[in-house]
Amino acid sequence: MPTTTNYSNRLIDLSLFPEKTSESPVNLGIRPIPLVITGKLKASQNYIRILLSDVGERKENKLFGSTLYSSFKTTNISFPVQIYQIFSSQNLLVLKWIKERYNDQTPLDERIEKVELINYGVQPGGQIILDIKLYTQAGETAEIHLPVKWQKT
Numbered sequence: 001m002p003t004t005t006n007y008s009n010r011l012i013d014l015s016l017f018p019e020k021t022s023e024s025p026v027n028l029g030i031r032p033i034p035l036v037i038t039g040k041l042k043a044s045q046n047y048i049r050i051l052l053s054d055v056g057e058r059k060e061n062k063l064f065g066s067t068l069y070s071s072f073k074t075t076n077i078s079f080p081v082q083i084y085q086i087f088s089s090q091n092l093l094v095l096k097w098i099k100e101r102y103n104d105q106t107p108l109d110e111r112i113e114k115v116e117l118i119n120y121g122v123q124p125g126g127q128i129i130l131d132i133k134l135y136t137q138a139g140e141t142a143e144i145h146l147p148v149k150w151q152k153t
Helices: 039-052 068-074 081-099
Strands: 112-123 127-136 141-149
Touching (some): 039 081, 039 127
Antiparallel strands (some): 112 127
8 A cells, every 4th residue: 555655845654553464453553664654644643643542641732632432431332323422523523633733734635634434333352343434635535444442441
């Protein structure tokens, strides 16, 4: 999968997406040989990083993150639609936070237009599965399969 078409005059990130070698869930982290990314992969990675970070956990920016993970942990999920409701509200807040930080130098393929939840469910062992589709302002899309570890408190 190409990461970009042109690195010149662009800010790049290091990829936190490890190579998937089996059907087991993987943890985000820097690869042994870092891969630089821009475009829809950079937008996807930044979106996921914010969505899965707890709001207030970063001293340098207390507004960074969402309450997605804590909402899953503290809600007695009785109906699958509750997953959709929690994701939808947090998705709007994350997108608002991200879009407020775009500037004239942000390339269109790194600007998120919208994010949709295309499938969701609960798997045994306390895992919520979110299938997400991200759309950039350049018209590109990225599909993300996101397992979120969840345990009732």
